[in-house]
Each structure stands twice: as C-alpha cells, then as structure tokens.
Amino acid sequence: MRNVINTYLGYILVFLMALMTLDVLWGVFTRYAIGSQADWSEELARFLLIWIGMLGAAYASGQHKHLAIDLLYPKLSEDNQRRLIVFINVLITIFAFAVLVVGGFRLMYITQVLGQLSAALRVPMFLVYAVLPVSGLLVMYFKVSDLKSA
DSSP, rough: OHHHHHHHHHHHHHHHHHHHHHHHHHHHIIIIISOOOOOHHHHHHHHHHHHHHHHHHHHHTTTSSSSSOSGGGSOOOOHHHHHHHHHHHHHHHHHHHIIIHHHHHHHHHHHHTTTOTTTOOOOOOOOOOOTHHHHHHHHHHHHHHHHHHO
C-alpha cells in the first residue's frame, strides 16, 4: 500500500509542478507580450507552491529523504539505533497530528465559517488549506508504517 501511495503522490506532484510551470510561463508571457499580467496567474502559482511544498514534504517523508543530522545515530549500538528511530518516528507522528491534522482542520473550519475567498481566483480558502491535514495524514501513515517495520 505504501508503494502505491508513494507512486500516486509522485504523479500528483509532477502534475502540480507542470501546472505551476505553465501558469508561471503564462504570467510571464502576458506581462511582456500583452503588457499586463493575468491577475489570477500569480495567485494560482502561490497556491500551487503551497500544495507542492506540503505534499512534497509528505512524499519526502515516505521516501526517507528528509534532511537529517546523524551525529548521534552512528555512535549508538544497534538496539539503541532502533530505539532512536522509534523515538524520532513517534515525535514526528505526534507533531504531524497536532500541527498539521488538528491545526489544519481548525484553519479549514475557521476559513470556511468566515467564507473567506481568495482575491483573484475567488476560490474558497479552506480548499487551499486542505493540504495541511492531507499531508499530515500522509506523514502519519508513513511514520506509523515505519514504526511497524522498526
């Protein structure tokens, strides 16, 4: 299941990157060829960057490609290395739940209740913020599955 999620998440990230590239190219073209940039292109690029950043962090977590400082790890015995990995994965899971899932749902709820819309695209902002709990759940899934294999 983990490989399927990683594969589809990778495809989604490639699609979002391609879409953002086309959007930025369109914005540059309209600015220099037409004389004024399309109002929506900058905002769409910003929202796509948010989604790429958050989903990319979840993807990196699933691929074990996050930045790490491993000064302590090589100095520990094999049992203590395993304990350290479990401890780190538990901390990451708690952080992802508390900040991304709970905080993300709260942010979505507040922006939905307030009816907040983006300036140019008129997209409900809770849809933009929906990436927070989604990426949090993905990180939690990856870290819990790492705990099972540790």
